Amino acid sequence: MEQTYFHSVTLNKDKCKGCTNCIKHCPTEAIRVRNSKAVIINERCIDCGECIRVCPYHAKKAVTDPIKSIENYKFKIALPAPSLYGQFGPNYSRERIISALKHLGFDYVFEVAQAAEIVSNATIQYMKNEDVKKPVISSACPAVVRLIQVRFPSLIENLLKIESPMEVAAALSKQEVHKKYGIPLEDIGAFFISPCAAKVTSVKSPYEDKVSNVNGVLSINDVFLPILEYMKKHSNDEIEQFSLSSAIGVAWAGTGGESDALKTGRRIAVHEIKNVINILEQAVKDGLGDIEFIEALACPEGCLGGPLNVENPFIAKVNLKNEINKILESQSHNVPKVGDVKELVWKSDVEYRPIMKLDDNMMKALEKMQKIDELSDSLPGLDCGACGAPSCRALAEDIVRGNAKETDCIFKLRKKVNDIANQLHMIEDD
Amino acid sequence: MNNTVIVRDYIIPADDFALAGEASSSVRKILTQLGVAPDIIKRTSIAMYEAEINAVIHGHGGKAHVEIDENKIFIRISDEGPGIADLELAMQEGYSTAPDSVREMGFGAGMGLSNMKKHSDILNIDTEVNRGTIVDITVFFNKP
Numbered sequence: 001m002e003q004t005y006f007h008s009v010t011l012n013k014d015k016c017k018g019c020t021n022c023i024k025h026c027p028t029e030a031i032r033v034r035n036s037k038a039v040i041i042n043e044r045c046i047d048c049g050e051c052i053r054v055c056p057y058h059a060k061k062a063v064t065d066p067i068k069s070i071e072n073y074k075f076k077i078a079l080p081a082p083s084l085y086g087q088f089g090p091n092y093s094r095e096r097i098i099s100a101l102k103h104l105g106f107d108y109v110f111e112v113a114q115a116a117e118i119v120s121n122a123t124i125q126y127m128k129n130e131d132v133k134k135p136v137i138s139s140a141c142p143a144v145v146r147l148i149q150v151r152f153p154s155l156i157e158n159l160l161k162i163e164s165p166m167e168v169a170a171a172l173s174k175q176e177v178h179k180k181y182g183i184p185l186e187d188i189g190a191f192f193i194s195p196c197a198a199k200v201t202s203v204k205s206p207y208e209d210k211v212s213n214v215n216g217v218l219s220i221n222d223v224f225l226p227i228l229e230y231m232k233k234h235s236n237d238e239i240e241q242f243s244l245s246s247a248i249g250v251a252w253a254g255t256g257g258e259s260d261a262l263k264t265g266r267r268i269a270v271h272e273i274k275n276v277i278n279i280l281e282q283a284v285k286d287g288l289g290d291i292e293f294i295e296a297l298a299c300p301e302g303c304l305g306g307p308l309n310v311e312n313p314f315i316a317k318v319n320l321k322n323e324i325n326k327i328l329e330s331q332s333h334n335v336p337k338v339g340d341v342k343e344l345v346w347k348s349d350v351e352y353r354p355i356m357k358l359d360d361n362m363m364k365a366l367e368k369m370q371k372i373d374e375l376s377d378s379l380p381g382l383d384c385g386a387c388g389a390p391s392c393r394a395l396a397e398d399i400v401r402g403n404a405k406e407t408d409c410i411f412k413l414r415k416k417v418n419d420i421a422n423q424l425h426m427i428e429d430d
Numbered sequence: 431m432n433n434t435v436i437v438r439d440y441i442i443p444a445d446d447f448a449l450a451g452e453a454s455s456s457v458r459k460i461l462t463q464l465g466v467a468p469d470i471i472k473r474t475s476i477a478m479y480e481a482e483i484n485a486v487i488h489g490h491g492g493k494a495h496v497e498i499d500e501n502k503i504f505i506r507i508s509d510e511g512p513g514i515a516d517l518e519l520a521m522q523e524g525y526s527t528a529p530d531s532v533r534e535m536g537f538g539a540g541m542g543l544s545n546m547k548k549h550s551d552i553l554n555i556d557t558e559v560n561r562g563t564i565v566d567i568t569v570f571f572n573k574p
Contacts, residue, residue, distance in 0.1 A: 151462070154472035281455050284472060285479035286545070357465040362500050362571070365464045366434040373436070 008062045008200035009047050011038050015059035020385030022051035022060060027273045028150055028355075032398070033388035043355050046146035047198035048273050048298040049307035062197030062308055064219040067226075070105055073189025073215065075177060078106040079169045082113040082253035083195040083303040084220055085323050086316030092231050094244060094323055100230040101193070104223065110173035112192070113249030116165040118172075118344070120248055120261035125341045126162060127265065127292065133157045135283060135291045138258055140164050142198040143298035144276055145207065145350060152280045153352035161346040165252065166192050166199060168344060170213035189215040193223055195253075195306030198298070207350045219308040247327040253320055255302035259295035267293040272300040358401070372396045380411045436460065436498040442482055442507070444491030453494045454478040457505075460498065466571055474503055474569045477549040480542045481507040481565045487528055488512065489563060502551075502570045510562040517557060521547065 018036035023029075030044035031051060038051075038059065052060040070076045078101045085094050098109050119140070127136060139145050139160045148155050163171075170190040178185050192199060192214050200217045251257030259267035268291055270279045276296045282288050299305035304320065305313035358372075359365040375396035382392070387408040389395040398404035407413045438460070440453035454475050461471045478494070485492040489509025497504045514520045520527075523544045547553050552568035 153462075153468035156468075282451070284458065285451065285454060285475045287451065287479060352468055354462075354465060356459075356462050358463050360465065362465060363434065366436060366498070366500060369436050369460065369464060370434055 006201060006205040007040065007042060007045050007047055008064070008197040008204070009040065009045060009049060009052060010061060010063055011040060012059045012061055013037055015057045017057055017059070019056070020390075021054045021056060023385055023388070023390040025050045025054045026390065027147065027277060029390050029394050031390075032403075033385075043353070044150065046143050046150065047201045048143035048147070049197045050273055050298075052197065052307040062200060062219065064194065064200055064222065064308065065191070065216040067104070067218060067222055069216050070189060070191055070218075074187040075108070075181070075183050075189070076106045077108045077110055077170075077173045077177060077188060077190045078102075078104075078193060079110055079112050079166065079173065079190055079214070080193040081166070081195055081199075081220070081303060082111070082116065082250045082257075082320075083306060083309060083316065084193055084223075085250060086253055086304050086320040087220060087224060087309060087311045088228070088231070089319060090322050092228075093326070094250075096231050096234075097227060098244075099234070100227040101223070103230050104226055106191075108173065108177055110169050110176070110190075111245045111249065112165050112169045113245035113252060115169035115172060116249040116252040116258070117245060117261075118168055119162055119165050120252075120258065122162050122341045122344045123160060123258075123293075124262055126160065126345075127262065135288055135294050136160050137280075137283070137294045138296055140252075140258060140295075141297045141303075142196075142202040143273070144296045146198070146353075147273070147276065147298070148280065149207075149350055149353045150355050151277075152284055153354070155280060155283055156350060156352065158283070159350065161349065162341075162344050163346065164202075165249075167213055170215075174213065191216045191218055193218050193220055195220050195303050195309045196299075197307055208348055210346075210348065220306075221308050221310055224310045244327075247324045250320065250324055250327065253303050254317055255297060255304075256295070257302070259293055262293055265292040266290055267295065269295040269297075269302075271297045271302050271305070273298045358397075368400045371400045375399055375406070379409055382411075384410075386410050434499065436464075436496075438494075438496040438498075440494040440496075442485045442489075442492045442494055442509075444489075445486065446491075447486065450483050450486040451479055453496075454482055457496055457503070461503070464498065466503075470569060470571055473549040474505075474567075477546045477553075477567050477569065478505050478507070480546045480549075481505070481567060484542050484563075484565070485509045485511070492562075501572065502568055505567040506564060507567075508562065508564045513559040513561055513563055514555070514557040515559055517555060 016037045018033050022038055023031045023033060028044045028046055030041045032039050052062060085097060088097060101109050135158060137158045174185055174188050174190055177183055177188055194217045203212045203214045203217050206212050248261045255271040256269040259269045270276050301313035301317060304316040358368040376393050379392035387395050389398050395404055395409060399406060407416055443449050457478060458471055458475045485507055489511030492509030495506040519525055521543045550567040551570050554566040557563040
């Protein structure tokens with residue numbers, strides 16, 4: 001098994017009641033309940049955040065960097081995700097939000113929305129290349145990329161091999177600051193203001209041998225109140241004017257933003273991990289006809305539904321729409337030009353992570369599969385989860401992999417206890 | 431010699447596009463667990479899915495029987511539908527007898543059989559008009 005990597009999604013043991021909610025919802029069957037506490041199987045977790053959403057006891061959380069960690073750098077850049085704008089109502093314009101960010105201790109703000117526009121332009125170029133494998137699947141959502149790595153390896157070739165807006169924003173903003181103010185690159189810290197747990201993981205443990213340009217990830221949840229407080233104290237007149245990104249980049253926060261930006265071709269926007277799985281399941285079989293582009297986002301309503309947001313995703317959607325309408329009414333904006341699309345293309349590909357594989361040896365794998373089949377048939381098939389595995393089949397797999405035993409199933413245990421009791425009776429009768 | 435064989439049987443329901451493809455999805459999952467190479471899994475999935483869809487569209491549903499051993503996967507999709515009158519013609523790309531209603535759903539483009547042939551190592555079709563069709567697909571895990 002490969003080396004385990006850092007995960008943003010972690011468990012707060014004290015809060016965990018050992019119920020079955022998270023194991024049932026995990027798309028990679030990465031959680032088991034052992035000794036009445038959930039355990040995350042590291043190499044299986046894709047940081048999609050489903051367990052954070054479904055846990056009624058809030059025992060799952062996403063680890064992010066504390067706000068004070070920005071102090072580790074002399075020059076601090078904030079990279080707000082476009083979903084940040086959806087967190088505040090109509091009284092709080094984007095200018096006010098960005099002003100507030102600057103007063104939280106950042107020296108510079110670079111909107112990730114701006115980088116998203118660049119990525120959109122690069123994607124349009126990329127799609128024109130006839131060698132590109134269609135349908136192209138967006139790589140902006142790191143949970144989807146990891147899902148493809150573990151469950152749909154043959155779709156790796158369909159991934160859009162262009163850096164994510166977050167990475168582009170970090171690289172560009174550092175260059176900008178370095179050129180403008182002559183500050184050495186190592187003194188500049190770029191901090192992503194994130195709605196997303198998977199983004200934290202992709203910064204701390206990038207795919208394969210990549211290195212992230214992002215130096216830290218702050219949760220929207222953590223900066224929300226300080227931003228709101230500042231905005232309440234400072235009226236509209238006090239804010240400076242910025243060159244802001246256009247509607248295209250801001251729309252990336254919601255579902256459909258990325259695919260609409262491509263303007264032509266048959267594109268679909270899929271959100272919520274189970275819907276993403278269904279579509280990928282179709283794509284694997286070449287069953288999507290002439291669809292050219294799939295925007296796939298793990299969270300419901302896209303990044304607006306990210307687990308680190310504060311506002312309800314549907315309200316955030318309206319807030320964002322307001323902002324987009326305002327932009328469309330007022331602004332004539334020049335989309336930053338991409339110098340060379342090639343610079344944004346991935347330097348190395350992501351690789352298949354065969355974590356579902358039963359054995360490296362095919363014969364042994366077949367034997368294990370046969371044992372799993374037999375065991376599965378002998379289990380009650382209720383998928384009750386009481387054993388700590390998400391289904392009877394998963395328990396059978398765990399047993400064959402040596403991670404569980406048959407009597408973890410309460411029905412099996414009850415039968416065994418009954419058998420022993422009967423035997424005792426027989427001894428007494430003798 | 432080891433002769434462990436994994437066997438699966440599936441019912442392919444008639445005229446149910448929502449369920450069509452479940453068998454090939456299930457097989458894909460098994461092959462992934464067995465550690466079969468992604469490109470082989472993909473070929474198998476495409477070939478089997480095409481055969482499944484055909485059984486749904488033309489064959490009034492049917493059955494899928496799958497055997498997996500160390501070297502290969504064998505898939506038999508059988509139906510008791512109308513059969514194929516001219517197999518040679520049916521193998522041609524773009525030839526289709528699918529009704530418009532099916533085409534409107536994005537199926538029936540006449541690529542099914544040629545796609546199956548392209549993605550399988552051995553393709554055998556046994557068909558008789560008014561009796562039904564049996565499609566046998568074999569994909570080898572390691573090219574001999």
